Amino acid sequence: MTGGSLHWNGEAPRGVRWPTALKPGDTVGLFAPSHQFNRQEVERGAALLRSWGFEVKVPPHIFKKHKYFAGTDEDRLAVLDSLMSDDSVSAVMAVRGGYGSQRLLPYLIMRWRKWKPKPIIGFSDLTALHLARFTASGVIGYHAPMAVSLGKEESAKQADTVSIKDLKKALTSPDRTGAWNFSKKDVINGGHVKGLLLGGNLTMFIALLSGPWMPDLNGVILMLEEVDEPGYRLDRLLVTLRQSPGWKKAAGLVFGHFTHCGPARQVRSLLLEAAEDFHGPVVMNGPFGHERRNRFFPIGATAVLEA
Numbered sequence: 183m184t185g186g187s188l189h190w191n192g193e194a195p196r197g198v199r200w201p202t203a204l205k206p207g208d209t210v211g212l213f214a215p216s217h218q219f220n221r222q223e224v225e226r227g228a229a230l231l232r233s234w235g236f237e238v239k240v241p242p243h244i245f246k247k248h249k250y251f252a253g254t255d256e257d258r259l260a261v262l263d264s265l266m267s268d269d270s271v272s273a274v275m276a277v278r279g280g281y282g283s284q285r286l287l288p289y290l291i292m293r294w295r296k297w298k299p300k301p302i303i304g305f306s307d308l309t310a311l312h313l314a315r316f317t318a319s320g321v322i323g324y325h326a327p328m329a330v331s332l333g334k335e336e337s338a339k340q341a342d343t344v345s346i347k348d349l350k351k352a353l354t355s356p357d358r359t360g361a362w363n364f365s366k367k368d369v370i371n372g373g374h375v376k377g378l379l380l381g382g383n384l385t386m387f388i389a390l391l392s393g394p395w396m397p398d399l400n401g402v403i404l405m406l407e408e409v410d411e412p413g414y415r416l417d418r419l420l421v422t423l424r425q426s427p428g429w430k431k432a433a434g435l436v437f438g439h440f441t442h443c444g445p446a447r448q449v450r451s452l453l454l455e456a457a458e459d460f461h462g463p464v465v466m467n468g469p470f471g472h473e474r475r476n477r478f479f480p481i482g483a484t485a486v487l488e489a
Contacts, residue, residue, distance in 0.1 A: 185366035186465055186489035188403075188436060190379070192358025193484040197320045198378075200483070201273070201301035204353045206235035208272035211265035212329055214244040214252035216307045217280025221245060223333030224277055230332045231275075234350055239271060251282045258282065259289050266297040273353060278330040279306030284386065287314050287395055294318035301353065304328045305476065306409070309382030314395035316380075316482040323481040324352060325382055325405070325470065344469075348478035360479065364465045369489045370454060373463030375433040376486045379479055381405035384419050391426050399428035403487050405479060407438035407471030413452065416443045420456040434487040435464040439471030463489040 194200060204210075210231050212224065228238040241261050246253030253261075265274045287310060294315055302311060303324045312323030326349045351357070380402045381387055387406065390396045406423075408416060423429055435457065440449045450466070457464040465487070469477045479485075 184363040185369040186364040186463070186487070187361055188364075188465075188468075188485055188487050189361035190359065190480065190483050190485040194322070195484060198482055199299050199321050200358060200480070201299045201322060201324070203356050204236065204272050207237065209237040209239050209270055211239040211241070211268070211271040211274045212244060212277055213241070213258070213261045213265055213274055214277040215258050215262060215286060215311065216252065216276070216282035217250055217278060218247050218252050219278045219330055223330045225333070227329035227332035234354070239265070241265070244277060250280070252277070255285050255289070259286050262286070263293060266293070266300060271300070273301040273303060276304030276308050276328045278328055279304065279308055281307055283307045283310040284389060286311070290314065291318070303349070305470070306383050306472065307386060309386035310390060310395070312382060312481045313380065313387075313390055313397060317395055317397045320482070322483050324478060325481050326352065326478040327476050331476065343474065345474070345476045345478070352478045352480070358480075358483070362469060362477065364467070364489065368465050368467045370457045370464040370466060371460060371462065372489050373434070374486070374488050375403065375462055376484065377401040377403045377433045379403050379405055379481060379483055379485045382407070382481065384408040384423070385411065388419050388422050391422075391428065396428070397482075400431045401433045402431070403434035403436065403485055404432045405436050405438065405468065405470065407440065407468070408443055409441040409472035411443050413444040413448050416440065416449065417452055420452055424456060424459065429460070432462065434462045435460055436468045436487065437464070437466040438468040439473045441472040463487050465489050
């Protein structure tokens, strides 16, 4: 018997839209809103997308370099704008995360509503784009592996993992359902709630709390993961979250992977401490984040958390 589940069935409240599903022959455009990257891994990721029957558009500007970014803010913005405005491109996938997406948000205010509801695919730093887009236009974002992640999977001959199958289904199937199960040891607080799935990377989520990009957190199920934050910094992020107004508004909480954030026992202790004053159901070890198991979930979709 499982300790609980998270599941969604394609339901979306008024004003919320699912992106259009892709079909064989459709084009996926690659964009680089954040850090520089390894060209070889991108080529392997593109090869995997082609094996699914998609065309892949690789704009040459994504290979630019400026400081630690894949080009200047103007370069990265121009690539995203061109792909989202191109009717021959059906979805856009980020090459990788790192840092940089948040810098683009002020320039996107007048663009979100002009663009068609194409899937934007990515996680980590892409949390900024997903949440800002949902706030502005109500389009659901795809928290899922990116091109570099796919390249690593392909090179290790692991393209049939659950995470890759999830992404392929999300892109191609009109079936908007999904479900995860949790063991009893994963349940911190019990309960049953229904709400929008919001969140992603904890650092990016905290960075957006004080700006105009964060959706209303009333009744939502928070999905949070992190990487490369030592214990004291993870502690600070969680304390900041707990002291924010959204903490009392949220209805449920799912902790994903907290990778390279210190000893496992210390990380668990910090998550347990954070859950002590949360009033709704809380589960940990969600199958998403910066590890091989990084399952798709739709940011902005309605889901049910049972624990």
